[in-house]
Amino acid sequence: MMSKGRRHENGSGLIVVILIVAFLAGIGLSLLTLTSMSPKVSGSLRYHEEAFNAAEAGFDAARLLIQDRMSSGQWTSFDGHYLTQPTGIDLPLVLDSPNSSYFRRKTDQELLQAFDPNGDGTPDVANLLFFNQTLATSADFQHTYTVFLINDEAGGGTADARDALLVTIGVVRAGNRILDTARLEILLGY
Numbered sequence: 527m528m529s530k531g532r533r534h535e536n537g538s539g540l541i542v543v544i545l546i547v548a549f550l551a552g553i554g555l556s557l558l559t560l561t562s563m564s565p566k567v568s569g570s571l572r573y574h575e576e577a578f579n580a581a582e583a584g585f586d587a588a589r590l591l592i593q594d595r596m597s598s599g600q601w602t603s604f605d606g607h608y609l610t611q612p613t614g615i616d617l618p619l620v621l622d623s624p625n626s627s628y629f630r631r632k633t634d635q636e637l638l639q640a641f642d643p644n645g646d647g648t649p650d651v652a653n654l655l656f657f658n659q660t661l662a663t664s665a666d667f668q669h670t671y672t673v674f675l676i677n678d679e680a681g682g683g684t685a686d687a688r689d690a691l692l693v694t695i696g697v698v699r700a701g702n703r704i705l706d707t708a709r710l711e712i713l714l715g716y
Contacts (some may be wrong), residue, residue: 563583571572573698573706576669580696581708584671588655588692594714605687608677611651612640616680629638629676634695636709638672658697678713687714 595601610616614627629637641649646687649657651680654674661669676691692712 542617550622569716570706574708576667576698577696577706577708577712580669580698581673581694581710582696583661583669584656584659584673584696585710585712587659587671587691587693587706588673588694591655592714594595603687604675604690604714607653607675608690609651609674610677612651615640616676619682629661629693634709635693635704638697641681653671666700667705671695671696672697675714691715 534699561650564628583638592601601607608616609629612627614620614625615629615666617625618630619625625631632640638658639645641651641654647658656671656673658670658672661671663669671694673692673694676693678689678691679685690713692710694710694712696708696710
């Protein structure tokens with residue numbers, strides 16, 4: 527017959543083995559989760575880089591368009607070419623209170639929706655330089671950019687029609703679903 531102390535020792539060994547197996551299983555699950563997330567993270571980074579490239583392409587196209595219009599005499603300043611709709615998009619404050627319609631308070635998707643609220647592909651606001659201009663299309667993805675000018679003095683300060691804030695939004699889509707966006711804001715002077 528075994529003594530009580532001996533039975534207690536046999537049970538403690540089993541508990542140690544169970545703890546070690548549980549620890550190793552936890553490490554295994556952690557590694558499995560990490561490796562399964564890696565493709566998603568790298569895909570997100572790739573989409574963001576592609577959206578940024580689309581935004582840069584929008585900047586390049588807008589720079590050439592503005593340069594052409596200025597040199598041909600079609601434009602003599604930025605006055606009259608700023609985006610002012612939807613109402614308040616260019617005003618950071620309304621009666622000294624934060625303006626929820628200000629473009630910097632909107633996400634890229636909210637801005638695109640505000641420009642084309644009915645979703646027909648035609649903007650319902652004036653003075654967009656480009657709207658959902660296709661940069662590249664493949665079987666799986668579409669890259670577009672939207673570009674507009676904002677009066678950088680609209681919120682206050684001395685009016686100067688010789689400068690403007692150029693805003694460009696690059697988008698990567700899969701069908702109708704937006705995968706990622708990137709926004710650039712560049713101060714232009716003439």
